[in-house]
Amino acid sequence: MPLQPKPTPQIPDSVLQSFSLKGKVAVITGGGTGIGYQVARAYAEAGADVALFYNSSSKAIDLAKGLEKEFGVKSKAYKVPVTDSKIVTESIEQVEKDFGRLDIFVANAGTGGGGPVTEMTDEQWHRVIDVNYNSVFYCARAAGRIFKKQGYGNFIVTSSMSAHIVNRPITQATYNGTKAAVTHFAKSLAYEWKDFARVNIVSPGFFDTDMGAAPEVLDVAFDTAVLGRQGNTKELKGIYLYLASDASTFTTGSGESLFAAFWIALLFVCLFFSPINGCHVALFFGDLMSRNAEF
Numbered sequence: 001m002p003l004q005p006k007p008t009p010q011i012p013d014s015v016l017q018s019f020s021l022k023g024k025v026a027v028i029t030g031g032g033t034g035i036g037y038q039v040a041r042a043y044a045e046a047g048a049d050v051a052l053f054y055n056s057s058s059k060a061i062d063l064a065k066g067l068e069k070e071f072g073v074k075s076k077a078y079k080v081p082v083t084d085s086k087i088v089t090e091s092i093e094q095v096e097k098d099f100g101r102l103d104i105f106v107a108n109a110g111t112g113g114g115g116p117v118t119e120m121t122d123e124q125w126h127r128v129i130d131v132n133y134n135s136v137f138y139c140a141r142a143a144g145r146i147f148k149k150q151g152y153g154n155f156i157v158t159s160s161m162s163a164h165i166v167n168r169p170i171t172q173a174t175y176n177g178t179k180a181a182v183t184h185f186a187k188s189l190a191y192e193w194k195d196f197a198r199v200n201i202v203s204p205g206f207f208d209t210d211m212g213a214a215p216e217v218l219d220v221a222f223d224t225a226v227l228g229r230q231g232n233t234k235e236l237k238g239i240y241l242y243l244a245s246d247a248s249t250f251t252t253g254s255g256e257s258l259f260a261a262f263w264i265a266l267l268f269v270c271l272f273f274s275p276i277n278g279c280h281v282a283l284f285f286g287d288l289m290s291r292n293a294e295f
């Protein structure tokens with residue numbers, strides 16, 4: 001018997017309406033600063049109730065109050081060190097109790113992992129792995145249990161261009177490795193959760209936050225990016241809203257890369273300066289195509 005297609009979800013006729021998050025509940029880790037806060041603002045503006053998870057930035061408490069006032073939604077901050085599996089699980093369950101449901105989870109918290117591997121201690125290595133990789137598993141497990149029970153959900157991971165390219169001149173093999181790991185973890189999860197949730201990845205290039213280009217690499221960042229600057233966090237709001245909303249109901253397992261300018265520049269370098277040009281170009285195009293495919 002031929003395979004029957006799954007039913008198409010309800011899709012609004014109005015494209016603008018499909019971006020609405022009215023009635024939805026979102027959690028954003030690292031929600032009190034940088035990229036995470038802008039994502040929270042975008043979701044609140046689109047009508048979602050938002051829970052901001054923070055660790056050291058207690059200003060998240062006032063930011064949540066500000067979102068309530070500015071956008072007329074419900075918002076609350078929770079202190080959640082994402083490296084603590086028990087607190088992560090309990091906090092996500094608490095959000096479900098406080099807000100009544102969970103539609104969108106953005107695993108965005110992260111930390112840098114600079115330094116030559118030969119000089120790193122075990123503790124430094126484990127810290128980067130804990131914050132950037134283990135935490136995504138803890139969040140996915142707890143959010144996924146709720147998504148599965150509900151029959152719907154949407155999980156978005158903040159990865160990095162460093163999952164795909166090797167930044168220079170800084171050495172951050174540890175950070176790059178964790179971002180590559182969460183990227184493939186999330187792609188794989190998209191398959192595992194295909195019956196009840198969508199999973200997507202955002203890979204920013206350099207954005208002007210505490211984790212953006214360090215002063216000593218600013219010159220290289222400006223030079224390598226075709227647009228000649230770092231991104232402003234507001235320039236990420238659109239892609240996170242797209243992935244969280246019904247505008248992207250046919251998108252799962254995709255990696256949305258916001259560093260095309262870096263690719264172009266690196267491709268140019270490969271084409272003209274590599275002794276094995278063909279091979280490098282094929283690798284770049286292969287990588288590009290695999291990211292645009294669903295799997």
Ligand SMILES: NC(=O)c1ccc[n+]([C@@H]2O[C@H](COP(=O)([O-])OP(=O)(O)OC[C@H]3O[C@@H](n4cnc5c(N)ncnc54)[C@H](OP(=O)(O)O)[C@@H]3O)[C@@H](O)[C@H]2O)c1
Nearest residue numbers: 030033034035055056057081082109110206207209211212
């Ligand atoms: N900016 C860039 O150029 C860039 C490029 C590619 C990817 N990214 C990724 O974007 C994400 C957000 O970074 P950002 O640029 O917005 O920088 P940021 O403002 O420094 O944000 C990092 C966030 O991670 C949270 N965090 C760190 N360790 C934590 C822990 N143990 N428990 C809970 N939360 C923790 C921080 O929370 P507290 O402040 O409350 O401690 C902070 O809100 C990160 O995953 C980063 O790797 C950034």
